[in-house]
Amino acid sequence: xxxxxxxxTLINGIELGLIYALIAIGFSLIFGTAKIIFAAxxxxxxVGAMLTYYFYVVxxxxxxxxxxxxxxxxxxxxxxIDRLIFRKLYGKDLPLFMVSLGLSIVISSxxxxxxxxxxxxxxAPIPGYIKLMDANIAIFKLIVAFISLGLITGLHFFFQNSxxxxxxxxxxxxxxxxxxxxxxxxxxxxxxxxxSLPLAGVAGALVAPIYFAQVYMGTQAxxxxxxxxxxxxxxxxxxxxxxxxxxxxxxxxxxxxxGKLSTLLSFVLIIIFLIFKPKGFFGxx
Amino acid sequence: xxxxxNNILEYLLMIFVIFMPFFIGKDIxxxxxxxxxxxxxxxxxxxxxxxxxxxxxxxQAAFYSIGAYSIVFLMKGLNISxxxxxxxxxxxxxxxxxxIGFIVLRVKGIYFAILSMSFVEVxxxxxxxxxxxxxxxxRSLPPDPIFIKNFFxxxxxxxxxxxxxxxxxxxxxxxxILKNIEKSQLGKILxxxxxxxxxxxxxxVNTYYYKIIAFCISSFFAGLAGALFAAYNIIVTxxxxxxxxxxxxxxxxxxxxxxxxYGPVLGSIILTILPRYLPFDQVEQKIIYGILLILIxxxxxxxxxxxxxxxxxxxxxxxxxxxxxxxx
Numbered sequence: 025x026x027x028x029x030x031x032x033t034l035i036n037g038i039e040l041g042l043i044y045a046l047i048a049i050g051f052s053l054i055f056g057t058a059k060i061i062f063a064a065x066x067x068x069x070x071v072g073a074m075l076t077y078y079f080y081v082v083x084x085x086x087x088x089x090x091x092x093x094x095x096x097x098x099x100x101x102x103x104x105i106d107r108l109i110f111r112k113l114y115g116k117d118l119p120l121f122m123v124s125l126g127l128s129i130v131i132s133s134x135x136x137x138x139x140x141x142x143x144x145x146x147x148a149p150i151p152g153y154i155k156l157m158d159a160n161i162a163i164f165k166l167i168v169a170f171i172s173l174g175l176i177t178g179l180h181f182f183f184q185n186s187x188x189x190x191x192x193x194x195x196x197x198x199x200x201x202x203x204x205x206x207x208x209x210x211x212x213x214x215x216x217x218x219x220s221l222p223l224a225g226v227a228g229a230l231v232a233p234i235y236f237a238q239v240y241m242g243t244q245a246x247x248x249x250x251x252x253x254x255x256x257x258x259x260x261x262x263x264x265x266x267x268x269x270x271x272x273x274x275x276x277x278x279x280x281x282x283g284k285l286s287t288l289l290s291f292v293l294i295i296i297f298l299i300f301k302p303k304g305f306f307g308x309x
Numbered sequence: 310x311x312x313x314x315n316n317i318l319e320y321l322l323m324i325f326v327i328f329m330p331f332f333i334g335k336d337i338x339x340x341x342x343x344x345x346x347x348x349x350x351x352x353x354x355x356x357x358x359x360x361x362x363x364x365x366x367x368x369q370a371a372f373y374s375i376g377a378y379s380i381v382f383l384m385k386g387l388n389i390s391x392x393x394x395x396x397x398x399x400x401x402x403x404x405x406x407x408x409i410g411f412i413v414l415r416v417k418g419i420y421f422a423i424l425s426m427s428f429v430e431v432x433x434x435x436x437x438x439x440x441x442x443x444x445x446x447x448r449s450l451p452p453d454p455i456f457i458k459n460f461f462x463x464x465x466x467x468x469x470x471x472x473x474x475x476x477x478x479x480x481x482x483x484x485x486i487l488k489n490i491e492k493s494q495l496g497k498i499l500x501x502x503x504x505x506x507x508x509x510x511x512x513x514v515n516t517y518y519y520k521i522i523a524f525c526i527s528s529f530f531a532g533l534a535g536a537l538f539a540a541y542n543i544i545v546t547x548x549x550x551x552x553x554x555x556x557x558x559x560x561x562x563x564x565x566x567x568x569x570x571y572g573p574v575l576g577s578i579i580l581t582i583l584p585r586y587l588p589f590d591q592v593e594q595k596i597i598y599g600i601l602l603i604l605i606x607x608x609x610x611x612x613x614x615x616x617x618x619x620x621x622x623x624x625x626x627x628x629x630x631x632x633x634x635x636x637x
Contacts, residue, residue, distance in 0.1 A: 061418070123603050126599040130595075137593070
């Protein structure tokens with residue numbers, strides 16, 4: 025194992041970790057406000073990747089517009105499911121979880137019928153490599169890392185400075201007090217869905233050119249995201265980022281050293297972690 | 310009066326179920342579906358014990374597979390008789406549940422749901438990785454024949470009906486045990502934990518301990534279902550026990566209704582048998598399951614078992630409204 029190998033792995037891990045962080049932020053945002061365990065969040069990531077394949081490779085739409093279309097589709101889908109399904113069930117934990125489980129089954133099966141179960145390759149929109157200490161690093165990988173970093177920073181300012189962001193934070197801290205201040209759950213949750221689902225969709229769109237697009241990636245992503253959220257503490261913004269980076273780097277190093285068993289190892293890691301710190305690094309509740 | 314009615318209904322159902330093979334005659338396909346729904350009944354009724362305790366267990370398929378694999382190992386590797394194995398293999402899955410539950414039950418709700426879901430994947434990956442690829446799909450043996458003094462012999466390979474009665478016996482035992490657990494002191498504590506865990510703990514109940522008990526009982530029956538499945542299906546392969554099969558068990562349970570033990574029974578029977586007669590392939594079937602799950606939760610939160618009750622309420626409510634308007 026050379027130094028360049030380790031460098032490559034580290035960059036892979038950071039890039040993967042930032043992607044995980046993007047998805048996990050959306051997931052813990054939905055949980056923090058609406059108390060929905062949105063089991064279809066992994067499928068949103070899959071939808072992002074598959075639609076990138078469809079629009080960018082099959083239809084030939086430029087990559088930038090593809091990403092915009094995916095953001096719009098996933099965002100509007102979020103608004104629709106919130107209005108039609110979730111609004112009637114606010115406050116009931118188990119039914120909300122079951123419904124999102126049903127949604128994830130339906131979405132993944134529909135995509136399995138539309139595109140078959142094969143992995144779809146998506147060419148990188150910006151080809152080329154940078155040579156760094158005899159390690160070849162794809163330029164697009166770096167761009168993805170910067171885009172996700174930019175999105176995370178943007179979200180941070182959105183939550184800290186904008187009125188809507190502040191009210192979302194207030195609501196997730198104390199729903200009753202926030203409601204007394206005139207922040208209605210019926211106004212907050214659609215906004216949260218409109219922000220969170222596109223994040224997962226964009227994550228899928230960014231990942232597709234680096235790895236591949238496949239229908240089964242959603243379920244796998246969900247279990248990874250849950251691990252991220254467990255590590256960081258649910259409903260915590262810095263927790264999602266720290267957990268995402270940790271799991272990303274851990275998986276990259278793990279797959280370099282032990283290969284296929286790294287998924288198994290991360291489950292064992294989570295179990296050991298749970299024994300000592302059941303509420304995560306940043307969790308309060 | 311009402312209690313009497315229920316009892317009579319139960320006895321009638323029992324008689325109907327016992328003589329079922331004579332009604333359906335030579336329809337082997339339907340008989341196989343009934344056997345499968347019997348296995349699903351054991352899985353879902355025991356899964357319900359977790360859910361009434363507030364444990365969102367999505368790892369039932371893992372313990373199901375542990376039961377199936379351990380009975381193959383016991384019969385083929387250690388040459389143990391099936392009738393001993395069917396007691397030992399649920400115990401194995403119960404012990405594994407004890408170890409896993411001891412660690413993972415520290416977390417609640419969704420955390421547990423997803424960890425148990427990834428446990429299914431872990432068990433599956435373990436099978437795939439520890440054995441050479443040619444041995445991943447295992448062949449089980451049929452149950453040993455029963456002899457009673459040379460003149461009465463049941464050979465399971467000769468007729469599928471024997472499997473039907475074998476599984477029927479275990480289904481009835483499972484339902485009786487689980488119903489009595491729910492009625493007992495233990496069941497009341499479990500339901501109290503679901504309603505308010507902090508409050509229950511403040512009465513001096515060690516909720517963690519009781520949650521482990523519920524999880525272990527549920528896994529015990531999952532292991533039993535696995536042992537029955539291995540004997541019935543002969544072929545045991547990791548693709549039977551995926552995350553999807555865990556999710557499907559939840560669909561069966563919720564669609565049937567979670568308020569009583571007979572809800573999961575109804576859900577298992579309807580959703581195991583009906584889709585096979587509809588012209589859908591497996592993926593389309595999944596879509597229908599998903600849509601059905603959402604619709605049932607939105608429109609009939611107590612499941613299909615509450616359908617007569619809801620209809621009665623609807624009719625009664627209408628006549629009630631009519632009375633009011635006519636009076637005004």
